[in-house]
Amino acid sequence: MVQANWKRQWPLSLFVWFLIASQLVFARGNQQGNSTRELKFYPPVTLDIQQRFVVLDNGLLRVTLSNPDGLITEIKYGGIDNVLDFHQPESGRGYWDIVWTRPGQKSYFAMIHGTIFEVIAQDENRIEVSFKMTYDPAFDRSGSALPLNIDKRFVMLRGQSGCYAYAIYERLNGWPAVDIGETRIAFKLDQGRFNYMAMADNVQRFMPTYSDRKHGQPLAYPEAVLLTNPSNPAFKGEVDDKYEYSKDNKDNHVHGWITSDFRVGFWVIFPSYEFKTGGPVKRELTSHVGATSLAIFYSRHYAGDTLIGLRFEDGEPWKKVFGPVFIYLNSNYLAEAKTSSLWEDAKEQWSKETLKWPYDFPISDDFPHAAQRVTVRGRLLINDRYLQQYPFPAKSAYVGLAPPGAPGSWQVDAKGYQFWTQTDDNGYFTITSIRPGRYNLYAWVPGIMGDYKSDLDVSIKPGEFNLGSFVFTPPRNGPTLWEIGIPDRTAAEFFVPEGVPGLLNPLYINHPEKYRQYGLWERYTDLYPDRDLIYRVGISDYRKDWFFAHVNRRTIDNLRIPTTWQISFDLQLVIPNATYTLQMALASSAGADVQVRVNDPNAIRPHFYTKLIGRDNAIARHGIHGLYQLFSFNIPGVWLVSGSNTIFLTQSKGGYPFNGVMYDYLRLEGSAV
Structure with a gap:
């Protein structure tokens, strides 16, 4: 009799044990690919359609979406009723948004509100729901509506500790022109709980709050603020800037936040970047103050208007799927919980997600399995x-x-x-x-x-x-006479100074990515107050003697004046009728015009120039690269001499602290003869 009761109770006991174990150690994520036998230990996925809300629940977490808008109003997980910021209005907690403009009109920032709700798939192992926003030219008489269809999708799977999100953007033939500047998903987390941010092994820290920023001192641009009276005195005197936490697409795998007691983590996981902008080295934002976590699919950060991106002509059709991304939550309720355990688990979950890509669960003909x-x-x-x-x-x-x-x-x-x-x-x-x-x-x-x-x-x-x-066959006209730097599309190998005293982020002191400090453009004037950089080939060391950004000098009247760098070098034998080549690769440019003069700094007209180039703003936004550009200048041998020569590089656009370039690599090539 006892044995019979034990047998009847065993499946329930095993299920309870499994759930307890998953919560006490880690609430691990997506179980896609697991056998039906493994999935049966988890509760089935349920869907509750209400008048104003749609609720997805799989027993590990519950996600509430507004109906029919498709805004994320609540995520219940790990004993927390809502990990999102309940102080925000329902529309400002978790949402897709878009920046767009029609020709000749002002730019709009708008949250993407659906108008049509639909259940795409529903069974005990999977639920997929859709929230559509549609464009109808017949109702756009004023020409001020966004000519785009957007279908936001959310997918919850059985036995996973998270939810997937993706969207299908579409334009039809004949629709009017539009320029899209940015689109993303933003999550505003409960700042009272989530105060530790992590985006890499060596980039994670306790963060100030939005209120700390609000009461801080604005600096050279709105995103940068000096914290003057933060709630945590340890943050006083720090600079906070969301661009300090950017990453390249190829490295932007997982980022997120951890609660102050180290028990719960919230993570945005990119299993692929096939749908993102600009390839592997396009730089993008991740998380920032306000306990904000972002899944950015397209923006002009670190590229500017040079990124033609999502600029559509009249009548141009287009369709693209952004995502899916995985919104993952994990927990650690062991007695000695540590931030590292949640972070390591989130990285492991990213590895699992990449192995499952492309996912087999999205129900859309536009997402190939x-x-x-x-x-x-x-x-x-x-x-x-x-x-x-x-x-x-x-x-x-x-x-x-x-x-x-x-x-x-x-x-x-x-x-x-x-x-x-x-x-x-x-x-x-x-x-x-x-x-x-x-x-x-x-x-x-x-x-x-x-x-x-x-x-x-x-x-x-x-x-x-x-x-x-x-x-x-890479660009080359002759043998290398000298070279400065490494052709790797970044300025990371050059000299990056220490940050400006009193304007520091402690995270990046003695850090391999010290270029993330605010105000480094000002350090050029500190190091070269009276005369500009002179680099002597064969004597100077580019790691110590070549400033990472060619910027303007600050005068005593706080004016910004152009600067001229010199490259001094010796040539043993110059062939007058030969042609030499200066190869100049740029890692970044912003409102710059680099003029090149050979052995004559006073020439009224430069021998070569780039013209006005660049809007990537990497100098101001703590990047080490933006868009890559290559310039090749042919130098007649008669301009050079046997013996000492100098090439003068003038960044001629003054008046603004952020006009300048980052060099990737410079090389002088001899004659091919």
Whole structure:
């Protein structure tokens, strides 16, 4: 009799034990791919459709969405009734938003409100719901409506500790022109609970509050504030700026917040960046003060108006799926809870999500599943006879498929999808999970200057393809006479000064990413108060003697005046009728015009110039790169002399502290003769 009762109670006991274990150690995430036998230990997913709300619940968390707007008003998890900021109005807790403008009109910032609610799929293991916003030209007589259909989707799976979100954006033939500046999902968390932010192993900390910022001292631009009277005295004298916490797409895997007692974590996980803007090195925001966590799909941060992105002409059709991203929550109720345990678990969850990409659960013809995707293989070689006699493997090269365009055009693309990988030591690459479509193959190689684009138009259908070998002949006209820096598309190898005293973020003191400190552009004047930088080839060390950003000098009257840097070098024998080449690769530019003069600093007209370039604002926004550009200047031998020579680089646009460039790499090449 006792044995019979034990047998009847065992399934329930096992279920309770499993739930307790998952909460006490970690409430781990998505169980997609688990067997039905494993899933049965979790409660089924339920959907409660109310007049004003739609509630998704799987026993681990409960997500409440407004009906039919599709705004996230509540997330109940880990004993917390709502991890979102209940002080905010319901519309300001979790939401999709968009920045857009019609030609000749002002720019609008708007939350994306659905008007049509629909259940896409519902069973005990999965629920997918839709909130649609539609455009009808017949009701746009004033020409002030957003000409876009947006279908926001939310998916909850059984046995996972989170919720997926994605959206389908669409324009139809004949719709009016529009320029989209940004679109994202924003989460405002309960600041009373979530005060520890993490975005990398070495970038995580307790954060000030929005109120601390509000009562702080504004600095050179609105995003930067000096904390003068924070609620936590330890933050006094710090600079807070959301751009201090940006990351490249290729590194932006997971970021989020942890409660003050280290018990609960809230994380935004990107399993892929195929749907994001500008390829692997486009920089983007993550989390910032206000206990705000962002899933940004498109913006012009670190690119500016040069990023043509989502700019549509009259009548131009378009469709794109942004996401899915995974909103993951975890918990640790052990006696000695630590922030590191939640962070490490979130990273592990990201690894799991990437293995499941592309997901098999979205119910949309616009999201191809694994069987509908493509794998391509190939090999990239480098042909540079001044480095090696024969073509050699492109080691650790970034190789990608992106919409057709010019070399490097992937940097400014947002309408299509991009798929990137890195080559192995022998130059071989495999790109998986590619959507069918038409692409060009692009590449760039750390340590090698320039952009590669194959002449092959790749029209991809489901299956596996070997594209064969490609040979990249990088820009070069002759042997290297001297070089400054490393051609890696960043200014990270150059001299980055210590931060401005009294305007510091302690997180980045003695940190490998010290360039994230506020106000570093001011340090140039501190280091070169009376005369500009002079670099002597063969004597100077670019790691110590080449300032990371070519900016203006601040005068005693607080004016900003152009600066001229000098590169001094010796040549043993100059061939007067030969042609030499100055290769100048830029990692960033903002309102700049670099003028080049050879051995004549007083020449009325520069020998070469870039013209006005750049709006990426990486100097002001604590970046170490923006958009990559390459300039090649041919120097007649008669301009040079045997012996001592000087190249003068003038950033000629004054009047503003952030006008300037970051050099990636400079090289003087001799004659090919």
